[in-house]
Amino acid sequence: MPEYAQALRKIFGTALDASVDGVVITDNKLPDNPIIYCNQAFCDITGYSMDEIIGHNCRFLQANDRNQEVRRTIADAIKEGKACQVDIRNYKKDGSLFFNELSISPVYDEDGNITHFIGIQNDITRRKEAEHSLKLERENLEKRVNERTKELQEHEAFLKGIVETIRESLIVLNPDLKIALVNKHFEKFFKINANELIDQKLTDVLEGSWNIPELVNLLENVLPEHNPFEDFEVVHDFPYIGTRRLILNASQITVGGAYQNWILLAMEDITERYVIEKKKDDFIAIASHEMKTPITVVKGNLQLLERMLEKGDMEGYKPRLRQSMDSMENLNRLISNLLDTSILTSGSTNKTSEVIKVIDIIDTPLAQVGEVYKSHDFVLYGDTDLEILGNKDQLSQVITNLLINAAKYSKDSKQVVMHVGRVGNFAKISVTDTGIGIAKENHKRVFDRFYRVSGNDNNYFGAGIGLYISQQIVADHGGTIWVESEIGEGSVFSITLPLSK
Amino acid sequence: MKKKILIFEDDLATAELAGIVAEQLGFEVAYRIRTDSVLSDVAAESPHIILMDNWIPGDGGFDSIQLLKNTPTTADIPIIFYSANTDFAGLAQTSMADAYITKPFDITDLEGIIKRLIPDSNM
Secondary structure, eight states: OOHHHHHHHHHHHHHHHHOSSEEEEEETTSTTOOEEEEOHHHHHHHOOOHHHHTTSOGGGGGTTOOOOTHHHHHHHHHHHTOOEEEEEEEEOTTSOEEEEEEEEEEEEOTTSOEEEEEEEEEEOHHHHHHHHHHHHHHHHHHHHHHHHHHHHHHHHHHHHHHHHHSSSEEEEEOTTSBEEEEOHHHHHHHTOOGGGTTTSBTTTHHHHTTOOHHHHHIIIIITTTSOSEEEEEEEEEETTTEEEEEEEEEEEEEETTTEEEEEEEEEEEOHHHHHHHHHHHHHHHHHHHHHHHHHHHHHHHHHHHHHHHHHTOOTTHHHHHHHHHHHHHHHHHHHHHHHHHHHHHTTOTGGGOEEEEHHHHHHHHHHHHHHHSTTSEEEEEEOTTOEEEEOHHHHHHHHHHHHHHHHHTOSSSOEEEEEEEEETTEEEEEEEEOSSOOOGGGTTGGGOGGGTOOTTOOOOOOSOSHHHHHHHHHHHTTOEEEEEEOTTSOEEEEEEEEBOO | OOOEEEEEOSOHHHHHHHHHHHHHTTOEEEEESOBSOHHHHHHHHOOSEEEEESSOSBSOHHHHHHHHHTSTTTTTSOEEEEEOOTTHHHHHHHSOOSEEEESSOOHHHHHHHHHHHSTTOOO
8 A cells, every 4th residue: 555545544544533422434335334433522422432333233223113204214225235324313321312313325346336334423312302302392382382372262252242342432543533432322322433433533534523722632641641531421412313422431552562551431321311411400409499489478478477476466367368279289289299290200100000090080189279279169060070091190281280270370361171082092181171271382391391400590480380381291101281262361271091902 | 867778689579578578677668570681770869879689680789889989980889789699799799799698597696797887877
């Protein structure tokens, strides 16, 4: 061997020994392809000493792990005399697993026969483990993502369920006051489809109804400092639904990075409640005013009587007594009416309805009013046996109110005429007086004073609350009440009540 | 010559009571049951003092008082504002009335107010 070749061989040998990759060389010309060389790195990787390796076929590294797919790849490559590269599970001397990145290359002689195979081995256990755990992590992550997605979807469905169930309008705004979401109730209440709202500025939608400077100021400037705010009252004429009184609650919410300073706006429609409360306040104001009026008269007259008694001068005491007693009677009647109102508002009329004859609701009031207004002439005619369905006490109260009004406002002409007749499926009862009459513009007003009167309202009409109550009772029975009258020519108050059959 | 009081009151029994109280103080009494034309009513009666109800048909007590007090020919006539309204004191204080009294009242209180506003009334 020339010196040069010998030197080169030594260099190669040193290079092989210095390599961190394991290197084995097998002799293909010997049976079972035994290992004839391995380097130090191979010994380090496998844990075997060089002496334990030489002479063996490489398969000893697979221990009992014989069913690996890659063996076929190796076998095929060897058979066909080709190079191949595989990742194969190998076992060290101590039995521990390592992943071996194995490259096998055949060595040919001049005649094309394979003389040797060279195997380069690389312990890629760490990489494999990393890949494996990465794979596991990926699978795990995917599983967790799926689980979380499901949870989120369920949670979202749950929250959506809550949002859609609430009987309040809800609106979600992004920081630019653009609408991100409205609930079903909002769509229903404002009679508008969500599609027409989403991504629009709150102040632009619904014909600019929401362009209320105080509200915008509140959302843009006040809310960030005072979060949340509650009970902001808005009275506004909205398209489609008219004037509404709303109470707004708002809170600014920040969820994660995506939802910075979003605004949740909840609105409650208190229009009806406000009207009811206003009516209740009016009722209380009127009721107490009406009660104080006869009390004023009684108190004043009693004080006058006391003075007379002290002076021993009882001249003219009778009218004072009479007036006190009349006022007490007014007060009593007023209280009956007020009680009727409270019965009406609790809506118990239907439960107390019975089949009654018209005469049943007329005879007692007629007798009672006749007793008070002795100088008046009450005339009753017509078909008083007609049967109606209703509450006897309440309808009697209506008749009493009509008779008293007729008597009270007909001081000079003392006849009050009452007629009962059938009109279609109704009984019609009319009370006619020939008194002072009512101006045309007041024909409706005499029945509806409850709606107009408040503490500062001077449109008060001093006819007592009997007609209002009467109207409520009659309406509650499915009937109507009205007046026909001319100033100075008396009035005809009529009611209709449905017949019982 | 008797002084005259003009009573605006739609409740006839109350009007009668107030009238008796005023008569006993030596006043001649005139009545109105509406407030549609207070200026001409006051012009017709030329009262020395006016007793005005609040809830009364027409313009109502409050606006009628504003009208009378803002009209030079009637501005100097003392007006007593009275009512059975629950929150009347607050309303009366914002009115231009010279005095107010809440129903039901003591007749001596009403007498006291009339005498204070018309010191030379006959009593």
